[in-house]
Amino acid sequence: MSGTALDPKTAPAFPIAARAAMKDSQLQRNVHHATQVIQTKRARVVAEMADWQELREAGEHIRRHTMEHLDFYLQEFEVNCARAGGIVHWATDAEEARQIVVGLVKASGSDEVIKIKSMTTEEIALNQALESEDIHPFETDLAELIIQLGRDQPSHIVVPALHKNRKQIKEIFQREMHLADLGDRPEDLADAARSFLREKFLHVRTGVSGANFLIAETGGVCVVESEGNGRMCLTLPETLITIAGIDKILPRFEDLEVMLQLLPRSATGERMNPYNSVWTGVHAGDGPQTFHVVLLDNGRTGILADWESRQTLHCIRCAACQNACPVYRQTGGHAYGSVYAGPIGAILTPQLQEMHYAQSLPYASSLCGACYEVCPVKINIPEVLIHLRQKVVEQNAAQVSNSFDIEALGMKAMAVTFRNERRFRAAQRMGRAAAKLLPRKDGWITWLPGMLGGWTQMRDLEEMPQETFRDWWQKREKDDR
Amino acid sequence: MDRGILLRTSLFITCYNDTLFPGTGKAVVRVLERLGHTVEFPRGQTCCGQMHYNTGYQAEAAPLLERFVTQFQDAEAVVIPSSSCVAMMRDHYPKMAARMGKPDLVTGVERLLPRVFEFSEFLTKRLGLEDVGAYYPRRVTYHASCHGLRNLSLGDGPMRLLKAVRGIELVELAGLAECCGFGGTFAVKNADVSGAMLAEKTAAVLDTKAEVCTACDNSCLMHIQGALHRQKTGVKTLHLAEILAGEEGAGS
Numbered sequence: 074m075s076g077t078a079l080d081p082k083t084a085p086a087f088p089i090a091a092r093a094a095m096k097d098s099q100l101q102r103n104v105h106h107a108t109q110v111i112q113t114k115r116a117r118v119v120a121e122m123a124d125w126q127e128l129r130e131a132g133e134h135i136r137r138h139t140m141e142h143l144d145f146y147l148q149e150f151e152v153n154c155a156r157a158g159g160i161v162h163w164a165t166d167a168e169e170a171r172q173i174v175v176g177l178v179k180a181s182g183s184d185e186v187i188k189i190k191s192m193t194t195e196e197i198a199l200n201q202a203l204e205s206e207d208i209h210p211f212e213t214d215l216a217e218l219i220i221q222l223g224r225d226q227p228s229h230i231v232v233p234a235l236h237k238n239r240k241q242i243k244e245i246f247q248r249e250m251h252l253a254d255l256g257d258r259p260e261d262l263a264d265a266a267r268s269f270l271r272e273k274f275l276h277v278r279t280g281v282s283g284a285n286f287l288i289a290e291t292g293g294v295c296v297v298e299s300e301g302n303g304r305m306c307l308t309l310p311e312t313l314i315t316i317a318g319i320d321k322i323l324p325r326f327e328d329l330e331v332m333l334q335l336l337p338r339s340a341t342g343e344r345m346n347p348y349n350s351v352w353t354g355v356h357a358g359d360g361p362q363t364f365h366v367v368l369l370d371n372g373r374t375g376i377l378a379d380w381e382s383r384q385t386l387h388c389i390r391c392a393a394c395q396n397a398c399p400v401y402r403q404t405g406g407h408a409y410g411s412v413y414a415g416p417i418g419a420i421l422t423p424q425l426q427e428m429h430y431a432q433s434l435p436y437a438s439s440l441c442g443a444c445y446e447v448c449p450v451k452i453n454i455p456e457v458l459i460h461l462r463q464k465v466v467e468q469n470a471a472q473v474s475n476s477f478d479i480e481a482l483g484m485k486a487m488a489v490t491f492r493n494e495r496r497f498r499a500a501q502r503m504g505r506a507a508a509k510l511l512p513r514k515d516g517w518i519t520w521l522p523g524m525l526g527g528w529t530q531m532r533d534l535e536e537m538p539q540e541t542f543r544d545w546w547q548k549r550e551k552d553d554r
Numbered sequence: 555m556d557r558g559i560l561l562r563t564s565l566f567i568t569c570y571n572d573t574l575f576p577g578t579g580k581a582v583v584r585v586l587e588r589l590g591h592t593v594e595f596p597r598g599q600t601c602c603g604q605m606h607y608n609t610g611y612q613a614e615a616a617p618l619l620e621r622f623v624t625q626f627q628d629a630e631a632v633v634i635p636s637s638s639c640v641a642m643m644r645d646h647y648p649k650m651a652a653r654m655g656k657p658d659l660v661t662g663v664e665r666l667l668p669r670v671f672e673f674s675e676f677l678t679k680r681l682g683l684e685d686v687g688a689y690y691p692r693r694v695t696y697h698a699s700c701h702g703l704r705n706l707s708l709g710d711g712p713m714r715l716l717k718a719v720r721g722i723e724l725v726e727l728a729g730l731a732e733c734c735g736f737g738g739t740f741a742v743k744n745a746d747v748s749g750a751m752l753a754e755k756t757a758a759v760l761d762t763k764a765e766v767c768t769a770c771d772n773s774c775l776m777h778i779q780g781a782l783h784r785q786k787t788g789v790k791t792l793h794l795a796e797i798l799a800g801e802e803g804a805g806s
Binding site for chain 1: 567569571572573574575576577578579580595597598599600601603605606607608609610611612614615617618621645646700701704705731732733735736737738739740741742743744745746747748749750751752753776777779780781783784
């Protein structure tokens with residue numbers, strides 16, 4: 074049985090979830106360690122590429138061009154995939170996608186499926202839907218297996234069990250695989266998973282995958298992975314069902330030249346993934362004889378329509394931004410309340426929810442820009458975060474119940490003040506007078522009221538100087554005369 | 555000390571430096587005048603709009619952009635002792651102006667921005683200076699604010715300025731590229747995460763055994779100083795300009 078899926082609709086606001094997550098010091102240590110290891114590996118393999126910045130630009134260009142002509146390329150993919158023997162389905166939302174997949178699995182005559190790691194299937198909570206129809210999904214990616222057996226949820230796009238360390242994984246495996254004796258060395262854990270999965274690979278007749286890329290020109294699908302479990306799922310079953318967001322399109326096969334350099338280096342710090350699979354339709358006597366692709370919208374067209382945040386869809390899910398993000402590294406992924414955590418999650422999740430939920434996520438960033446710096450396709454995440462913050466503010470302003478919004482009132486009052494120098498000076502004087510009412514000690518303020526209290530939670534604030542710069546300047550000018 | 559070309563500079567002090575850190579403004583004036591430049595202070599200046607813009611109040615930020623352009627359009631060089639405010643202008647003013655649908659404003663921003671400099675950048679890039687004749691006999695570490703590091707690409711400019719200061723003992727801060735956790739309203743809205751990031755930064759500062767932590771942005775420093783004071787460490791924070799203003803015999 075899978076655990077309860079992360080759901081932005083019911084998740085607590087980020088600051089609350091973050092506070093809870095940061096109480097788990099083991100989780101913090103695990104996340105710190107793992108992100109540090111991946112970042113170091115990434116930095117090493119990126120540094121050896123003299124043309125890395127040009128590659129990023131090429132990646133950005135391919136993604137922008139694709140999004141500008143997405144309608145065309147999707148149809149091209151559909152035609153070419155069908156011509157090669159694949160069957161293409163279109164799903165408007167998660168519910169429709171779940172129904173299609175459940176129907177296809179039932180039609181395949183199987184009550185079990187083997188799965189390749191796919192965040193898109195996590196996004197639509199596919200495992201829970203399959204289980205409710207008495208279909209048993211087996212995750213075959215090591216990290217996803219850990220998550221599934223632990224009734225846990227993914228906390229990272231590339232390394233879903235990044236928040237668990239070896240000892241914790243060993244305990245999960247021992248308990249769930251009924252192993253009396255198990256070491257916690259990587260090879261012990263890999264051996265255990267291998268024995269557990271081998272028999273599933275050999276007898277389960279239906280496979281479910283996500284996709285890294287859908288190639289419009291050929292109708293092919295590309296999956297890259299490190300463990301080889303994916304290759305098994307793509308070749309052994311009789312029926313293969315691929316679920317992919319409509320944003321996964323690449324126009325041409327040769328675009329992989331750019332993407333397959335950018336993705337592995339950014340994601341796992343490898344020059345190349347150990348397994349790169351591309352398959353096109355079906356081939357008699359070789360691999361699955363029935364092949365379906367479910368193309369999922371689930372909010373993506375809405376993002377496409379907003380030209381200021383359209384670049385969100387350029388994401389190739391490398392998770393470099395998660396590893397680089399100082400906020401993610403403090404909280405881990407679950408605090409984001411979505412399978413998409415970290416900076417990319419902070420912009421993707423609220424938009425997939427059409428801004429009805431997860432409005433605290435665009436604020437879950439200090440706008441430090443580390444995400445933008447490492448993004449292989451140059452998504453300006455800080456710019457999109459700010460754009461989404463504006464949407465949240467506009468949304469709040471439109472709600473009658475929020476007509477007494479202290480933050481909005483304060484911001485508006487300050488904006489009016491800044492529009493006039495005399496008003497600004499008066500506000501400076503008033504601020505100085507008001508500050509005198511606060512508890513102070515030796516020239517430092519140690520407590521602030523209301524939402525400003527967040528400041529004095531960890532920090533003191535030095536008292537305001539008696540003279541502003543402009544007062545000093547004015548005096549100096551007078552003295553000079 | 556090579557003085558380079560002499561300019562008529564216009565100081566944009568920024569709202570928070572004006573109110574909370576007048577010493578930084580005085581230091582900027584001191585350094586620029588010592589180098590032979592004239593300093594003007596357009597009276598009508600207030601705020602660049604960064605806090606509003608970054609928090610989502612873009613309609614409120616728009617008139618402040620207009621105000622800035624009006625106040626500074628004739629300046630030979632605008633000098634600003636705040637890396638995040640300069641980043642706000644460079645990264646967002648052009649598209650803000652375009653969105654406002656005022657062609658004159660778009661042109662105004664386009665013409666003005668090449669003359670807008672962050673303080674250290676003005677010294678190193680516009681004037682090509684490293685030694686500004688400063689004396690500061692303390693153990694100092696430098697915090698590279700994210701906006702200075704990433705948005706303005708200040709690189710090692712501030713460090714080169716500091717290295718040329720006589721008497722200074724400069725210690726490198728570990729994790730230079732890591733955010734201190736300030737992030738404007740982030741510090742209040744996500745106080746717990748901001749505090750955890752801050753704790754890592756102050757630990758790194760304390761590891762250097764520096765007496766003073768400096769930066770090109772007082773907003774990061776106010777945040778770092780707040781924790782260093784709360785922890786009773788005795789370590790002070792000081793804007794780069796105040797170190798570069800230091801002079802022998804002046805006391806520091």
